[in-house]
Amino acid sequence: MNKNNTIAFIILILLILLFPIFSPSSYNLSVAIFAGVNALVAIGICILMGYAGQVSLGQAGFYGIGAYVSAILSLKLGMPVILSLLFASGVAAIAAMILAVPALRLKGHYLAVATLGFGEIIHIILNEFGPGGPSGFGDIPRFNIFGYIFDSATSFFYLTWGFVSLILLFSINLINSRTGRALRAMHDSEVACKAMGLDIVSLKIKVFVLSAIFASIAGSLYAHFVTFISPSTFTLFHSVLIVMMAVVGGINNLWGGIVGAIIITVLPELLRKFEEFDVLVYGLILTLSLLFFRKGLVPILVDKFKKLKA
Secondary structure (H helix, E strand, O other): OOHHHHHHHHHHHHHHHHHHHHOOOHHHHHHHHHHHHHHHHHHHHHHHHHHOOOOOOOHHHHHHHHHHHHHHHHHHOOOOHHHHHHHHHHHHHHHHHHHHHHHOOOOHHHHHHHHHHHHHHHHHHHHHHOOOHHHOEOOOOOOEEOOEEOOOHHHHHHHHHHHHHHHHHHHHHHHOOHHHHHHHHHHHOHHHHHHOOOOHHHHHHHHHHHHHHHHHHHHHHHHHHHOOEOHHHOOHHHHHHHHHHHHHHOOOOHHHHHHHHHHHHHHHHHHHHHHHHHHHHHHHHHHHHHHHOOOOHHHHHHHHHHHHHO
16 A cells, blocks of 8 residues: 555544544444445445446445355354355356456446346345345344354444445555456556556456455345344345435545545435535535536645645
């Protein structure tokens, strides 16, 4: 990591450690947990769309796979939760490969429609064949590791944001590696990458699988936190919302995924005082942010900081 990323990462860790101390409310911690869960998916979207240039509107499908597979394995088969999470990630990775091989022959809005279709197929499967059908099911075991149960909002907050920190650290190192440079080159010009001898198909499949694993982990954490899931959570709307988080924060910056996830998760809670007008205010804020902050908040702040430093 470069100096700026190192400083930002240290600040993030300090904020994670101090947040439950200064805001011990279970409600505030729950909102922060949902923000962390969304941040995991948004980081994957930043890598997939912002760095690799591949469009996806089906992340809710992988999110749902992670939630359902992990919940079913731990509840029905008694598998340890950490193992069910890993197994769910493997299932999501396989699903991503199955989707990627035919879909990545497409580009632009054609690829968006293909991934959208995948997400809808997963939603239909969960709705028709998932435990409880459209009503969903509960009694999902709490997340536990070596006998320690994360049954409080504080403990689950640290667990969730611990995952966010580890995945962010991994992602920053990935983007700054040779593979990351190849992803950025592929985003700029696939023809030039092929001319340089890069395996474009392999790169696309790998980045699709990686973003699917991130979404699956988020889904598993969500399921074991709320202990109840239903297909209504894993819809196209949620896929679009995740993309919105990345865009608002800055889709070309990993930190943008986290900032956008926090803003879009917290904003509806802050707007509840507007009562029946909260949806209108929410939409107006998002529209204005997209009109006047097209690069995203984090890239704009970075540019401002560089100008001040110069």
